[in-house]
Amino acid sequence: MFKASELRQKEIINISDGKRLGFVSDVEINMETGIIEAIIIPSEGKLFRVLSKDNDILIPWTEIKKIGLDVILIDKNP
Template sequence: MLFSELRCKQVINLKDCKCLGRVNDLEFDECSGQICKIIVSNGNRFACWFNNEPEYIICFKDIKKIGPDIIIVDIGR
């Protein structure tokens, strides 16, 4: 899967079925080359200008399913 395809998917939290946003960036382990975390933003570009912190940083182990249109995660909010 390409990163451009991953960015198009909405991230949904399994706990409350809320849309967290879309994948904005990835964090890799330098040694293994594996994805450690996905960084999700809600898509509000104006908020990003005033706040450099992403909306959610989700560990890869919390991803339950990557489907054709959505990514389902299980995080406590």
């Protein structure tokens, strides 16, 4: 078991191409069920977090393959 806040400390790695995508910036939670539906990472090149979240990358929970101590492994095809 883990806390949602602990996800922010883990790096996201895509196992399909080995690319490091960054760190979790937020989570999307279904308010009716309380279940995490997706994790959100800032888009590449986003130096400052301005109010705009239009270009953030949404990773559905179903694409997460493994959550380790330091990383989250996902399988996302381009």
